[in-house]
Amino acid sequence: MAPVVRAESLTKRFGKLTAVDNLSFALEPGTITGFLGPNGAGKTTTLRMLLGLAQPTQGEALIFEQRYAHIAQPALRIGAVLEATDFHPGRSGRNHLRTLSRAVGIPDTRVDEVLRVVELDKAANRRVKGYSLGMRQRLGLAAALLGDPELLVLDEPANGLDPEGVRWLRDFLRGFAQSGHTVLVSSHVLAEVAQTVDHVLIINGGKLVRESRLDELTATMGGAVRVRSPEAAKLREALARAEIEADGHDHTLFAHGTTTERVGEIAAAAGVVLHELRTEESSLEEVFLELTAERPQ
Amino acid sequence: MIGQTRAELLKIRSTRTTLGLALGMVAIILLFIVLSGLLSDVTSLGGAENEREYFGIGSFAGLFSALAGIMLVTGEYRFGTIRPTLLFTPRRSTVLAAKIIASFFAGLVLAVIGEVLAVGVGGAILHGRDVAVNLHGRDWALLTLGTVAGTALWGAIGVGLGMIVRNQVGAIIGILAWVFVIENLLFGLAPSVGRYVPGQAQNGLMGFNTAHLLAPAASAAVLLAWTAVLCVSGAALAARRDVS
Numbered sequence: 001m002a003p004v005v006r007a008e009s010l011t012k013r014f015g016k017l018t019a020v021d022n023l024s025f026a027l028e029p030g031t032i033t034g035f036l037g038p039n040g041a042g043k044t045t046t047l048r049m050l051l052g053l054a055q056p057t058q059g060e061a062l063i064f065e066q067r068y069a070h071i072a073q074p075a076l077r078i079g080a081v082l083e084a085t086d087f088h089p090g091r092s093g094r095n096h097l098r099t100l101s102r103a104v105g106i107p108d109t110r111v112d113e114v115l116r117v118v119e120l121d122k123a124a125n126r127r128v129k130g131y132s133l134g135m136r137q138r139l140g141l142a143a144a145l146l147g148d149p150e151l152l153v154l155d156e157p158a159n160g161l162d163p164e165g166v167r168w169l170r171d172f173l174r175g176f177a178q179s180g181h182t183v184l185v186s187s188h189v190l191a192e193v194a195q196t197v198d199h200v201l202i203i204n205g206g207k208l209v210r211e212s213r214l215d216e217l218t219a220t221m222g223g224a225v226r227v228r229s230p231e232a233a234k235l236r237e238a239l240a241r242a243e244i245e246a247d248g249h250d251h252t253l254f255a256h257g258t259t260t261e262r263v264g265e266i267a268a269a270a271g272v273v274l275h276e277l278r279t280e281e282s283s284l285e286e287v288f289l290e291l292t293a294e295r296p297q
Numbered sequence: 298m299i300g301q302t303r304a305e306l307l308k309i310r311s312t313r314t315t316l317g318l319a320l321g322m323v324a325i326i327l328l329f330i331v332l333s334g335l336l337s338d339v340t341s342l343g344g345a346e347n348e349r350e351y352f353g354i355g356s357f358a359g360l361f362s363a364l365a366g367i368m369l370v371t372g373e374y375r376f377g378t379i380r381p382t383l384l385f386t387p388r389r390s391t392v393l394a395a396k397i398i399a400s401f402f403a404g405l406v407l408a409v410i411g412e413v414l415a416v417g418v419g420g421a422i423l424h425g426r427d428v429a430v431n432l433h434g435r436d437w438a439l440l441t442l443g444t445v446a447g448t449a450l451w452g453a454i455g456v457g458l459g460m461i462v463r464n465q466v467g468a469i470i471g472i473l474a475w476v477f478v479i480e481n482l483l484f485g486l487a488p489s490v491g492r493y494v495p496g497q498a499q500n501g502l503m504g505f506n507t508a509h510l511l512a513p514a515a516s517a518a519v520l521l522a523w524t525a526v527l528c529v530s531g532a533a534l535a536a537r538r539d540v541s
Contacts, residue, residue: 016487023455040501048539048540048541052383052385052387053380053384053539053540054539054540054541055537055539068387069387069388071387073383074384074385075385076386078384080384082380083377083380085376085377086376086380086381087376087377087378088308088312088372088376089309089376090312090313090314090377091308091312092311095307095311098304098307098310098311098376099304099305099307099311099378099382100304100381100382100385101302102300102303102304103300103301103303103385103386104300104385104386105300105380140381143381293330
């Protein structure tokens, strides 16, 4: 099956700064992909190029194998929210949606329908000025849903949501994807989307650092040896002499690419007291932090 | 195109911005009509040229029409609605054309309100002060149609300017400085050049006989040319610029 979204050597430069650097990836239909990376990693710039708001410096970003601007009636196939605050404060929620629905000939009845879906029907005639951040997020989502799209692209949709809102969004996205639809959702916090997504795209400094199924992410990254010692600094030096990388804080170290046996031997040879020595499966968050630890230049 | 124009018309109607502009226009026109109607002496009110200028106060609608056009574009950038707008209609020239048409209609409405006020209230004041009205068929036709057509074009000028500048405050200050300071300076210091500015073209279009002004037909062409240049430049920039 043809990918729903495809980026080919996608690059965006702003003067000397390379915001997106030779990025290539593809999204299969029916998947929920988390587009992850720290703030400033190039997520929003990538999404803007994907949605035709910005021109790539090089490469291309395609949806349904076409550039966004070339898709006939894109709002009927793709729903997107880039900012939670893209409303005129003096316009009612319903009128905001109508300014969009009228542009592409979507009937007013559909406006009322999506308002019910996002549970804003009671607030629809109030001006957006009086909406909470959560309500604004949902109004943005309602706009994206107007055309009954097969692909949803959401930039940091959980930003500023309370836990109840995050849960509502998660349930909504799962329901959306269950009907065979595709979702691309960006976040700088893996935990926000870990329970929602099945695939992850991780970028850092504009480069793709990981593209995989979520469940493969932890498995392939492997664990670390967790070692606790009152003489952690001395142990770290001994490990370094054996060319074993270790990081950590206070009395706890994580040694990478090694085994508990080897760390135990090195500690004994160096005369370092150990209080704890075990293998630790890295958590999703640790993998994420590790993959994105290098600061972009 | 029709859909996007309907959307733009709804944008104009669905906030209080337009109402505020219309009320501002009504206040300004009433203020000038009433003050100059009551405070000027009878000799400086009478005569065709004085009357033309007096009733021409209704053409303040043009400035408010331009402001409405500016708001329709720069408001989208200020509040970020340009993003959803372009997601629904990615062709930027379509969005811009729809805004031009919508502002043209908004300008028509403002012009009609302005003219009714200027002619109605101004006429009543002149009548009350026993000033005979010396304007005739052609004068009235030029004055009213010139105001209405010019005001509609000013709406499109506002859209073009807004598209070029994008910053709301910058565009508003820019047009106020242009209309009230630069145009007057140019026309005062170098009338052979100054008569080609849009404000003086508007005056020429309304049939003013001030020295150096172009004839109505030439004035209409100049005003149209300004509109076209600003709108085409705005469209060219919009097609190239990224939306952040």
